[in-house]
Amino acid sequence: MSLAVLKSRALAGMQAPEVTVEVHLANGLPSFTIVGLPETEVKESKDRVRAALQNARFEFPARRITVNLAPADLPKESGRFDLPIALGILAASGQMPADELDKYEFAGELSLSGELRPIRGALAMTYAMHRAGDASGKERSFILPRANADEAALVQDAAIVPADSLLQVCAHFAATDSEARLARHQARAAAARPAYPDFADVKGQAQAKRALEVAAAGGHSVLMVGPPGTGKSMLAARFPGILPLMTDEEALESAAVQSLTSGFTISKWKARPFRAPHHTASGVALVGGGGTPRPGEISLAHRGVLFLDELPEFDRKVLEVLREPLESGHITISRAARQADFPARFQLVAAMNPCPCGYLGHHANRCRCTPDGVARYQDKISGPLLDRIDMQIQVGALPHDELLKQADGEPSNAIAERVECAFERQVKRQGKGNHGLSTGEIDAHCRPDDAGEQLLRNAMSRLNWSARAYHRVLKVARTIADLAGATTIGQAHVAEAIQYRRALREH
Structure with a gap:
């Protein structure tokens, strides 16, 4: 032959x-x-x-x-x-x-x-x-x-x-x-919940922890704004540990993307990816590319967390590439001879200082920045991108005497149990997390009571929100209600959701 x-x-x-x-x-x-x-x-x-x-x-x-x-x-x-x-x-x-x-x-x-x-x-x-x-x-x-x-x-x-x-x-x-003959390989047993750093290590910052719990339960993107040393990076590193457990299908999708870059090992099975690229990363590093297209950071974070620290230090053109995948959940890389599609359903967690010196609003250190300097610094993040981030939260600095008195925080396991229960309610009600609701599904599942509706309309009018911001506040309010075990979105749930969009300029 x-x-x-x-x-x-x-x-x-x-x-x-x-x-x-x-x-x-x-x-x-x-x-x-x-x-x-x-x-x-x-x-x-x-x-x-x-x-x-x-x-x-x-x-x-x-x-x-x-x-x-x-x-x-x-x-x-x-x-x-x-x-x-x-x-x-x-x-x-x-x-x-x-x-x-x-x-x-x-x-x-x-x-x-x-x-x-x-x-x-x-x-x-x-x-x-x-x-x-x-x-x-x-x-x-x-x-x-x-x-x-x-x-x-x-x-x-x-x-x-x-x-x-x-x-x-x-x-x-x-x-x-x-x-x-060669024997057929036997698959290993599925791993238990992966080990992540514990929220108990973070003292204080109860409001920030509450906001991250809401973000984890509903799959919402979040921006943390605060002076240096307040624990923003610590909170972000512990965030994957409170996310809902991955399903077999989600774990397979995530592992398949990781395997394209030889970055997957069996020890990472069912572990949420946590990608934290440096602020000098290029647009290609985030999106992916090359002569033979390979996934970038946003695809490698599929079904996990993409953490962007020092957000305004990223090149503005690099940040703008996040806008489409945040909405669509996938990225298409087009070249003259070929085209490649990669999934990109990641959860964005970003952190930044409020001003160039970092101490705007600090209780002890005086800010040295001019109002124009603060505005220019915050304007490095475009309005359309900021509009797509569901939650903007303040992470304030605690006085030293208060910080030393703080007891250990609540452990991640306790927070994860509440998140898992809230997420199960969402899946039972609509078959998906709240972050993935379409406009029609928002009308069906996120309608607040009369008092909540009136409060939201007043906030939208006074803060000049877009229709996108209005819908995102409704989805966050729905998640807050799910955490509380409430079937209807009340005024208190809407009020809390509104507070999560006011850390920077109003959008």
């Missing part, structure tokens, strides 16, 4: 389209050609495959070898095609059986000794393979490096067959005894 056909997977954004690896041996001067729009990493696989076959004591055919990666118009990158190319050469040259190759898919980078090295995107590829098998009724097994097995096995019922080397894979197909 001079032709062998195997299956593998490419990566195109969050998608993992099937790739057919065709290996043909022909007479003529010895050569090794790879076609099918391969990028540099794939072209270099010729040398890795040659050395791996020779060091594994196989014969490298002295013939004209042509490898076609179909479809031809889909770009192929990374070393994941090393394993199927090597197996295709062995099958086409008759050095290993080819009868069962169509029952498997293959991915793995080869070292020069024939060992299998881990690849990125294993979870996304496994998920695509399993979904395609469910649709066609023909389930395949996936042979990949052992280092990726735990990650890939997170896809329930997927047949994962890990291997350590090229020789092990070949022995698997050559074995006549089922006990001599």
Whole structure:
């Protein structure tokens, strides 16, 4: 047999389209050609495959070898095609059986000794393979490096067959005894609630903790404004620990995005991502991009928290890229030759000082900034972006004598229980968190009583709010009512929600 056909997977954004690896041996001067729009990493696989076959004591055919990666118009990158190319050469040259190759898919980078090295995107590829098998009724097994097995096995019922080397894979197909074959990998048990820093470490700041509890229960974005050293970063770092537990589907989505950058490990399963890019990050770093588009910080924070500290220090153009994904929950990266979609349902938590010196409103340190300087500093955050942030809260500095008298704060577990109960009420009522309600759903589920409606109308008129701000206040008020176990939004719930939009200039 001079032709062998195997299956593998490419990566195109969050998608993992099937790739057919065709290996043909022909007479003529010895050569090794790879076609099918391969990028540099794939072209270099010729040398890795040659050395791996020779060091594994196989014969490298002295013939004209042509490898076609179909479809031809889909770009192929990374070393994941090393394993199927090597197996295709062995099958086409008759050095290993080819009868069962169509029952498997293959991915793995080869070292020069024939060992299998881990690849990125294993979870996304496994998920695509399993979904395609469910649709066609023909389930395949996936042979990949052992280092990726735990990650890939997170896809329930997927047949994962890990291997350590090229020789092990070949022995698997050559074995006549089922006990001599590679064993299917067993998935690990789901992890318990991940460990996060505890809110009990933060003394005082009861109002800020209350606001973050509301934000966690409803999935609302929040901006904390306060002088240096008041605990804004401490509060943000502990915020993921009070968020509702991730569902299996949410955890799989988040892990699949992480696997695209080789940033996922099994220890992070069901742990909410917490991304905190430095304020020098570029727009591409936040959105994602590159010749082969990869996710940026906003997608890596999918189903988790994106924390932007020192918000006005970010370049204004960088901050503006947050506006669309905050509304839509996804990001589309367009290039001349390709387009990639990434999910971006993240919860924005931002922090900033109230003025350039940081001490505006401080009880002890005197602010040295002029009114114009304060206005220019706060204007670095555009009105449209600020309008999309649900809650703006003040994190004030406590006098030293009061701070020393403060008892330990409430632990995260107690806050998380209340958040979980409130979130369950939302799911039972409308099938989603309050932050995701559409305009029609707001009218159906967030209608306040008469006193609350009148208070909200007065606030909207006096503070010149937009229609978006009006709806966001209603959603926050609905969350406050859920935390209180109330079926109707009352005046007190609306009043509290209004206070959460007044930390900066009125929008």
